[in-house]
Amino acid sequence: KQEVTQIPAALSVPEGENLVLNCSFTDSAIYNLQWFRQDPGKGLTSLLLIQSSQREQTSGRLNASLDKSSGRSTLYIAASQPGDSATYLCAVLHNTDKLIFGTGTRLQVFP
Amino acid sequence: KAGVTQTPRYLIKTRGQQVTLSCSPISGHRSVSWYQQTPGQGLQFLFEYFSETQRNKGNFPGRFSGRQFSNSRSEMNVSTLELGDSALYLCASSSEPGGYTEAFFGQGTRLTVV
Numbered sequence: 487k488q489e490v491t492q493i494p495a496a497l498s499v500p501e502g503e504n505l506v507l508n509c510s511f512t513d514s515a516i517y518n519l520q521w522f523r524q525d526p527g528k529g530l531t532s533l534l535l536i537q538s539s540q541r542e543q544t545s546g547r548l549n550a551s552l553d554k555s556s557g558r559s560t561l562y563i564a565a566s567q568p569g570d571s572a573t574y575l576c577a578v579l580h581n582t583d584k585l586i587f588g589t590g591t592r593l594q595v596f597p
Numbered sequence: 598k599a600g601v602t603q604t605p606r607y608l609i610k611t612r613g614q615q616v617t618l619s620c621s622p623i624s625g626h627r628s629v630s631w632y633q634q635t636p637g638q639g640l641q642f643l644f645e646y647f648s649e650t651q652r653n654k655g656n657f658p659g660r661f662s663g664r665q666f667s668n669s670r671s672e673m674n675v676s677t678l679e680l681g682d683s684a685l686y687l688c689a690s691s692s693e694p695g696g697y698t699e700a701f702f703g704q705g706t707r708l709t710v711v
Binding site: 517518520522527528529530531532535575577579582583584585586587588589590 | 601603630632639640641642645652653655685687689694695696697698699700701702703704705707
């Protein structure tokens with residue numbers, strides 16, 4: 487059974503810091519991994535999708551890497567801003583043809 | 598290009614009642630998936646519809662059902678509501694089924710059962 491874990495559960499940092507959020511999965515047989523952000527009480531916003539054949543994807547200040555063999559993905563946020571405050575979720579597509587979500591990292595960036 | 602639209606945004610229902618939630622996917626997307634999000638369980642997959650057919654189902658009781666129409670809009674129904682059904686219900690649309698392409702989520706429907 488695929489399990490997805492995100493560490494840390496919560497993170498509070500001053501503006502301007504570079505951040506690394508972690509996502510671990512127990513079964514390396516995944517098809518892709520997607521990172522989302524969720525603002526309180528809102529839906530999910532897709533950030534990056536990494537296919538299993540890729541090692542990383544970049545969008546603006548965000549960079550996500552994928553290491554299937556070790557069952558890990560990291561989301562790197564450069565020069566964090568207060569507007570980055572949200573919960574960040576990773577999800578893996580396993581052989582069950584459905585996304586399995588992690589528990590999320592709640593990020594707060596203060597001025 | 599319009600995003601994923603979920604209606605209503607908020608609902609308050611009484612135990613025992615039934616409820617229907619609606620999801621309109623991004624134009625051109627034929628896959629719609631539904632998820633339940635609660636503080637204790639996180640995001641859990643309910644089911645996926647593609648071209649009017651349910652192609653995948655999560656571990657939820659039969660009180661949870663859904664359907665998809667020819668225009669790809671989807672509805673989710675929950676009968677005999679229980680207090681534990683209180684949650685944020687999210688739908689996601691994608692161009693292909695099975696999660697192989699990027700999933701785009703709606704704002705969700707907040708259901709409160711009293």
